[in-house]
Amino acid sequence: MIDYQLANVEAMKIAVHLHRRLETDLTMQVDVYSAIEALDVDLAFLPLAQLSGAYLPASNETGGRPGILINSKHPRSRQRYSAGHELGHHVRDGARLGRLVDRDTEVHARSAALVKDQTEATAEAFAAWFLMPRALVAHFLRTLGIGGEPTAMQVYRLSLSLGTSYVAALEHLHTLRVVTLPVRNRLAKVTPRWIKSQLAVHGPADSWGDVWLVTEDDHPRSFLSPRSGDEIVVELKEVPSSGYVWDLVEPPNHLEMVASEFEDDAAGRVQVYGGEGRRRIVFRAARPGHERVKLAMSRPWEPNRQPVRSFALDVRVEPRIETALLPVV
Numbered sequence: 001m002i003d004y005q006l007a008n009v010e011a012m013k014i015a016v017h018l019h020r021r022l023e024t025d026l027t028m029q030v031d032v033y034s035a036i037e038a039l040d041v042d043l044a045f046l047p048l049a050q051l052s053g054a055y056l057p058a059s060n061e062t063g064g065r066p067g068i069l070i071n072s073k074h075p076r077s078r079q080r081y082s083a084g085h086e087l088g089h090h091v092r093d094g095a096r097l098g099r100l101v102d103r104d105t106e107v108h109a110r111s112a113a114l115v116k117d118q119t120e121a122t123a124e125a126f127a128a129w130f131l132m133p134r135a136l137v138a139h140f141l142r143t144l145g146i147g148g149e150p151t152a153m154q155v156y157r158l159s160l161s162l163g164t165s166y167v168a169a170l171e172h173l174h175t176l177r178v179v180t181l182p183v184r185n186r187l188a189k190v191t192p193r194w195i196k197s198q199l200a201v202h203g204p205a206d207s208w209g210d211v212w213l214v215t216e217d218d219h220p221r222s223f224l225s226p227r228s229g230d231e232i233v234v235e236l237k238e239v240p241s242s243g244y245v246w247d248l249v250e251p252p253n254h255l256e257m258v259a260s261e262f263e264d265d266a267a268g269r270v271q272v273y274g275g276e277g278r279r280r281i282v283f284r285a286a287r288p289g290h291e292r293v294k295l296a297m298s299r300p301w302e303p304n305r306q307p308v309r310s311f312a313l314d315v316r317v318e319p320r321i322e323t324a325l326l327p328v329v
């Protein structure tokens with residue numbers, strides 16, 4: 001019999017304690033891989049056939065160091081969750097239980113029947129609490145302007161900020177009592193694929209890719225961490241009759257602009273003078289690296305183009321697959 005309540009409370013305590021020890025910045029996506037390295041645990045990404053991840057306690061075989069293996073073929077959010085799960089084994093179980101292999105991680109939301117025992121239930125809960133500490137979730141809810149009952153699209157946007165899957169974020173919002181059980185059950189029926197199709201203009205490079213929406217209502221400190229191939233849609237208010245148009249201040253190095261189009265809020269209705277609309281500037285994350293993309297609103301025909309408004313987004317494009325971390329075997 002698995003005591004989920006106990007697993008949850010124990011996992012939360014261990015995660016809170018570890019974040020304190022690591023002095024984690026709880027206003028940024030949790031860097032689980034840096035945490036693993038900070039604890040002197042070896043980390044490797046391997047194309048595993050049947051496993052999500054594994055924890056290898058320190059032994060002669062491992063050169064006296066503990067190690068964590070992650071399946072390099074899994075999507076990024078799943079890899080991060082597996083890394084959290086294995087880190088949970090390291091912190092809680094250490095060498096006590098020997099080698100631990102995990103066929104499945106991030107299972108709780110899919111089926112509780114997939115959780116094997118108390119140890120696994122705690123490792124799963126630890127991954128959730130470590131990647132989604134209460135203070136960080138509250139921070140992102142604020143910066144994304146989410147108050148009250150979130151929509152599926154808002155949960156998706158939150159999951160991108162947290163670096164987890166939609167399902168894992170939704171499940172944890174329920175644990176945190178941000179959403180009630182009926183809301184959780186309703187939102188669980190919505191697929192990320194559908195949400196992405198609603199947000200996308202051209203769509204990401206492949207079905208694993210994500211679509212990041214950025215609006216003026218977002219907090220100025222919002223930070224995006226797309227992978228190469230992801231789509232970024234920036235929506236900014238524009239008044240066509242004013243002649244002011246949003247445009248890039250300079251071409252970005254790590255993103256490619258694929259479209260800049262205007263959508264009339266009154267589309268299909270009678271256009272009123274001074275009616276508002278939205279400029280939608282669409283980017284494709286191209287080359288890994290960090291940059292600040294600046295946009296300004298000015299009149300294109302004016303010689304010095306003095307901007308009346310400006311907007312910036314911090315973007316860190318991550319590599320497509322973490323092959324750079326593959327060890328030489």
Ligand SMILES: [Zn+2]
Binds near residue numbers: 089100101102120123
């Ligand atoms: Zn496990």
